Every structure is written in structure tokens, then in C-alpha cells.
Amino acid sequence: MSKTATAIAHPNIAFIKYWGNRDDALRLPANGSISMNLESLYTRTTVTFSTDLRNNVIKINGKKADNATEFRIKDWLDDLICYLYHKKWLKDAPGNVEIISENSFPTGAGIASSASAFAALTLAVFGALGIEADENVLSYWARHGSGSACRSIPEGFCEWARGSSNEDSTAYSLAPASHWDLVDLIAVISGKHKKVGSSKGHWSADTSPFQEQRVRTAPERIAVCRQAILEKDFSALAEVSEKDMLMMHSVMMTQEPPLFYWEPVTIRVIKAVREWREEGLDCFATIDAGPNVHVICTSESAPAVRERLEKLKGIREILSSGPGGKAHLV
Numbered sequence: 005m006s007k008t009a010t011a012i013a014h015p016n017i018a019f020i021k022y023w024g025n026r027d028d029a030l031r032l033p034a035n036g037s038i039s040m041n042l043e044s045l046y047t048r049t050t051v052t053f054s055t056d057l058r059n060n061v062i063k064i065n066g067k068k069a070d071n072a073t074e075f076r077i078k079d080w081l082d083d084l085i086c087y088l089y090h091k092k093w094l095k096d097a098p099g100n101v102e103i104i105s106e107n108s109f110p111t112g113a114g115i116a117s118s119a120s121a122f123a124a125l126t127l128a129v130f131g132a133l134g135i136e137a138d139e140n141v142l143s144y145w146a147r148h149g150s151g152s153a154c155r156s157i158p159e160g161f162c163e164w165a166r167g168s169s170n171e172d173s174t175a176y177s178l179a180p181a182s183h184w185d186l187v188d189l190i191a192v193i194s195g196k197h198k199k200v201g202s203s204k205g206h207w208s209a210d211t212s213p214f215q216e217q218r219v220r221t222a223p224e225r226i227a228v229c230r231q232a233i234l235e236k237d238f239s240a241l242a243e244v245s246e247k248d249m250l251m252m253h254s255v256m257m258t259q260e261p262p263l264f265y266w267e268p269v270t271i272r273v274i275k276a277v278r279e280w281r282e283e284g285l286d287c288f289a290t291i292d293a294g295p296n297v298h299v300i301c302t303s304e305s306a307p308a309v310r311e312r313l314e315k316l317k318g319i320r321e322i323l324s325s326g327p328g329g330k331a332h333l334v
Contacts, residue, residue, distance in 0.1 A: 006054035007098065009131030013049075013123035013156045013331035014041040015109070017188055017290065017298045019245040020222065020229050021252040022152050022164065024209030031151040032173050034209070035222035036166040038229045039155045041328030042188055043181065047120035048334070049105040051128035057100035064105050064121075077103065077125070080149045084129065087145075093135050103128075109323060110195035110296075118202065122149030123156035123331045131333045142331070143174040151206070159330035161233050163226070181327035184236050187306040189299040190323040191313055193269045202293045205256065205263050212259040218251045238302055242281065242288035245300070249290045256293070267295040269318030276316060277309075285309055 016039035024034040062069040062077055069077065081101065088094035103125065107117055126146040130137050139158055147154035147164075154174055155162040160181035167173030209215050225244050232240035256263040270291065277289040277299055286302040287309045301309045306324075313322055 006052055006056065007132045007134065008050065008052040009128045010048065010050040010334040011124045011127035011131060011331060012046050012334055013120045013127065013153075014043060014328035015045050015047070015117060015120040016041045016152065016155045016162065016328075017300070018152065018155075018292060019233075019241065019290065019300075020226050020248050021292070023206065023252045023255060023293075024215055024219065025151070025206050027170075028207055030170050031147055032170065033151060033164065033166055034215070034219045036226050037152070037155070037164045038162070038178070038226060038233070039152070039164075040161050040186065040188070041156060041159065041181065041330075042325040043328035044325035045107075045109045045120070045323065045328075047105060047107050047117070047124045049103065049121070049124035049128045051125065051132045052102040053098035053100070053132055054102070055097075055099035057102060060100050061102040062105075063103070065107060077149075080122075081129070083148065084126075084145055088133070088135065094133060098133060110192065118150035119152040119156045122146050122153035125149065126153070126157070127331045127333060139176070139330070140174050143176075144171070146331075147174065150203075157331050160327050163230065177330070178230060178233055181329050184233065184327065185303040186327060187301045187303055188325050189301060189306065189310055189313060190325070191273050191297040191299060191316075191319045192321045192323060193267050193273075193295045193297070193319060195320065200263055205259075205293060208259050208261070209255055210259075212255040214251070214258055215255045218255055222248075238286050242286075242300070245290050246278075246288050253291065263293075265294050266291070267318075269316075270295045270297055272318065273297040273299070273313070273316060276312070280309060280312060 018039040020038040022037040026032050123146045143154040143157040155164050158177035161179040162175045163178050164175040228244045274289045286305040290298050
């Protein structure tokens with residue numbers, strides 16, 4: 005007997021960043037964060053539970069998952085199954101599991117592939133087991149797999165609350181995808197899997213002398229960012245997002261061991277985008293844990309910004325996306 009479900013979730017780009025935990029095991033963030041889902045990019049995950057499977061099978065982009073990823077997923081799944089038994093939402097052992105996951109964009113390169121992956125996985129597991137759960141529960145379990153995955157569960161522009169406990173640190177939608185017609189032009193500088201993943205980076209964020217200041221002032225930036233999104237104030241969003249991004253990467257570069265995700269082309273793009281904004285184009289740059297630059301634009305400025313990006317040397321390709329919807333079952 006087998007039970008199966010397929011889910012799709014979108015990666016997100018954070019305007020106010022998540023970096024560092026106050027509890028690594030529970031992935032409780034040091035500060036809250038705000039992001040936008042990316043409609044054109046997605047992870048599609050199929051989960052099948054079957055008593056006929058002899059072993060668990062986990063494949064990502066057509067290949068068997070490496071040992072570290074396999075352990076991470078199995079450990080997360082064991083915790084989730086125990087939770088479902090405790091809630092009496094699950095009565096019988098579901099058998100072994102087959103997980104087939106594919107990304108439509110580079111994996112592990114700073115485009116939030118783990119966010120969309122665990123959001124899709126969470127929804128597909130609940131779907132395969134025939135359990136209906138609200139967004140708060142789904143966000144909670146996505147967070148346990150990968151912190152920023154909780155922001156890929158709700159729709160559009162999302163805020164992940166820092167929370168006061170394990171239970172209330174979840175994400176919710178600030179505004180639907182249709183609220184603001186922004187465009188994210190992702191300048192892909194490298195599609196290679198980064199040597200140091202975000203999880204390991206989070207663990208040592210507190211070794212930076214700048215992390216305490218970044219975390220302490222985060223609520224002020226969150227308030228500005230939230231208002232900018234609700235009022236569709238691009239200038240305010242650009243200023244606070246670039247500032248927050250630079251603060252996060254300052255922490256990364258000064259923690260132990262230091263993390264230098266940027267490449268020379270990364271800096272070239274950042275400087276160019278700032279110049280274009282001074283010339284009157286509505287655009288700003290933000291970067292997650294990787295070398296690739298997300299250039300956020302209004303729909304009116306996007307064609308001119310893309311034309312300029314295409315002329316910069318060192319950019320392998322440009323991905324484009326507007327705001328995305330919530331994670332959903334297929």
C-alpha cells in the first residue's frame with residue numbers, strides 16, 4: 005500500500021535577512037525577517053510512503069542525496085512523524101519513504117533552494133499522509149528543516165516573526181503576490197554549490213563583533229521594510245534592504261571562520277546598480293548567502309535594468325521573477 009503527493013514551493017528573496025540563531029537545534033532566528041516569494045522559480049517534490057519500499061529513497065535533481073543531506077532530511081522526518089503520532093493525526097506506521105525533488109534553478113548557490121525544498125517537502129509529506137494542516141503548522145515544520153523555508157509556505161510578501169518560543173516563530177503573509185508588481189532580476193554569477201552552507205554559517209554568526217548590533221537594530225529595519233511594502237514605497241524598500249544586506253555580509257566576513265561569498269563580479273554589479281538608481285532607475289541589489297545578486301526593480305524599470313545587466317561581464321545568465329504564490333499541492 006502506498007500514499008503519494010506532489011507539492012510545489014517557491015524560493016524567496018529576503019529584504020530583511022535571517023542570519024544567526026538563538027537556538028540552532030530548533031532553528032529559532034536571532035531576529036525576524038521579511039521576504040518575497042519568487043514565482044518563476046520553484047521546487048517540485050513528490051513524496052511516497054509505502055510498506056512495499058525496502059529502504060528510504062531520496063533523490064535531488066535526479067541524483068541520490070549526499071549523506072549529509074540524507075541525514076538532515078531523515079532526522080527532520082523522524083521528528084515530524086513523532087509529532088504526528090503525538091497529535092494523534094497519524095495512527096499507523098506509514099512505511100518507508102521515497103522523496104523525489106527537483107529545482108528549476110541552481111541548487112545551493114544562494115538562491116534559497118533549501119527554503120523552497122523544505123517548504124515543498126513539508127507540504128508533500130502532509131499531503132501524502134492525508135493530513136490537512138494550517139499554514140502556521142506547515143510554516144513551523146518547514147522552519148525546522150531550513151529556517152527560511154517557513155517564509156516559502158505563505159503567499160507573496162512574507163514576514164517571519166522572531167517569536168518568543170518554538171511555537172510562535174512562524175511566517176505569515178504581509179501582502180499577496182498581486183499587491184506589488186516588483187521584478188527580481190537574478191544575476192547568476194556562479195551556479196556552483198557553495199563550500200560552506202548557510203546552516204554552518206548561522207552557527208558561528210555570534211563570533212562576529214557586528215552581529216549583536218545587527219540583531220539589536222533589526223526590529224527598526226523590519227518596521228521600515230513592512231511599511232514600505234504595504235505602502236509600495238520603493239525608495240524606502242531599496243534603502244533599508246541594501247543596508248540590511250550589507251550588514252549581514254559584514255557579519256559573515258568577520259565571523260570565525262570568515263565567509264566570503266562574494267566574487268569580484270558581485271561587487272561590480274552592486275556598484276553598478278547603485279549608480280543606476282542614482283540615474284533614476286527604480287532598482288536595488290540584495291544578496292543572500294552566495295555570490296549571485298538579486299536586482300529588485302519596479303516593472304517599469306525592469307527592461308532598462310536588464311539591458312544594462314546584460315552588458316556587464318561575468319554574469320552567466322539572468323533569471324527573472326515576479327512575486328510568487330504560496331506552497332501548494334499539485
